[in-house]
Amino acid sequence: MVSPPSLSNPGYRSFCLATPDIPVFAQPWYLDACTAPGLEWSAVLSRENGDVRGAMPFFVKKRGPFRFATMPPFVKWLGPYIGPQWRGDLRQEHIILADLIERLPRLAAFKQNFYPTLTNWLAFYWQGYQQTTYYTYRLHGIQHLAKVEAGISANVLRDIRQARRQVRVVHDMGAEQFYAVNKLSFERQKLAIPYSWEQFQRHDAALAAHGARQLFFAVDAEQRVHSVAYLIWDKQAAYYHLAGDNPALRSSGAGLLLVWECIRYASEVLGLDCFDFEGSMLPGVERMRTRFGAVQTPYFFVSKYNSQLFQLLEKLKS
Template sequence: MTIDMVVADKNTFIRWAVEQPQLPVFFQPWYLDAVCSNGQWQAHLYQNDKGTIEGVLVYYLTTKYKRPVIIMPMLTPYSGIWMTPATAEKEVYKTRNINKIVAELAHSIPSDVVLYRQSFLPEFNNWMAFYWQRYFQTTRYTFVIEDLKQWSLNDAATNVRNKINKASALITITEDIPLEKVYQMADDILTQKGIQLQWKQDAFMRWDEVLNKHSKRFIVGAKDSDGRVHAAAYVIVDQATAYLMILASDKVLRKSGAVPLVIYHAIMKAAKVATRFDFEGSMLASLFDLFSGFGGKLTPYHSIYKTKNLFWQLAYHYKMRKDNLNR
């Protein structure tokens, strides 16, 4: 007789992931390899009594002050648990099974970890099993266009449409934007606000190389007649969703309307390869009007955390503050 069980088995996960066309890009082994260079990643697998994998927990394990912590790796908006599509017919059995899977995976998190924090996919909408194990949760929000095939510029706010139309007459859209320029603009914006970008240029270039190799990204930029880059949108795509990962603009030229223009063209390009567009945040008040102005649905997602003691609780809140400033 076999029983449901959770195993920590990275190699099995790597083989299994190849056969999962719906597995989000941020859960792919090659993506985790690219963003977890300063630590290691692990995968825990929930198997039912027939040996079928029904859920996985992936996480980035590193150290802070020589103690093990699980945190979000660089350039990764979502991590944590992903479950295969439910097969139970009745809602009651689906809910019970999901709770069971989440509870077992949460219980499998190493007990010596002093700080745990992961942001889960918006589809992960039941964190009760974490709550029962004395984890805490913060609700965060993104905007999502659920059906790109049905979306048009008419769905955007009037002020957004006006800016796009005005910028279209002055600026040319191109995909020929140097990566160094994207990084520089992103870094300049934060530096102007007294904030340090959390990823170095060499790490950013290696990350992009991996995404480009797997054909999982595109860049949309805006240039004027003098060749000056006004703004750029860096988008990651998987089989279902396009994610607006980086939105960068020239601090001097940003008033040209290039930012909403590149977002619009990123959405139109994404519609050719994906069904959804996730603005990937942000919780920044300065971006609320811009992102909401494209008519996406305000969508919550869970940031789940746990700390060993007061010191690590303070460390968690400090880390969250830095992350919020970067987003």
């Protein structure tokens, strides 16, 4: 086990305990579980008269003599958090964001995906940061499941019905079985899985301990696992976090069935109203998300190089 990161700000932990709507990706226990050798997290806080008005956690990675802020596996979004009483007041947002930027340590580079809910990055632009727009896909109003189902394409609904005739959905097959099927999807694409079993196990244990995840398995009569899905959540949304299919059994449509079961779980069990697919820029993935009726939602990748040498080395590496 990796010890709690030495960089992490105890004030941020206290702030999160007192702030109910901190996203799951920014919870200290979640960040702790994503640390690794050479990778630790910290946070800066913006205060006024002792009150925290904003916060920004970030991961620092070491590469040779360089230290830079980056996004590790399992952390889809981070970025600044602005207290609800100041959101929407552009003047106050600019002040808080500028203060957070000023408090960042000196790093060779800063690279971070901001939350889809953060639409104001001007303070970063004014400080020489750059921005690239990416997209996630969100379903809103999932408390009205009949309306959500009506927005799903006929072909997807047909495939879900077909899958129901071949598999049943269970939750109790365990993290190791999930990881095995998840890994198969990467192997099918001739890609290395970007996290080890040990990293996944630690991540899963943290989410399970905080009651913030559910596993879904589509299993046939022969006990073969066709597809898996991994749902996580916070007070604002449920997130379609990880998934996988057995390449030999993909034709069953079980993956689509599990997406629908995750949406139902988020609505009926968790009582949430937003379902997030956690984004993708791949054409095939985009088509499937929109066939579920999900709305394209932008989020910002914000970056800045403070070291020209580090920037050159990254270009040579790519």
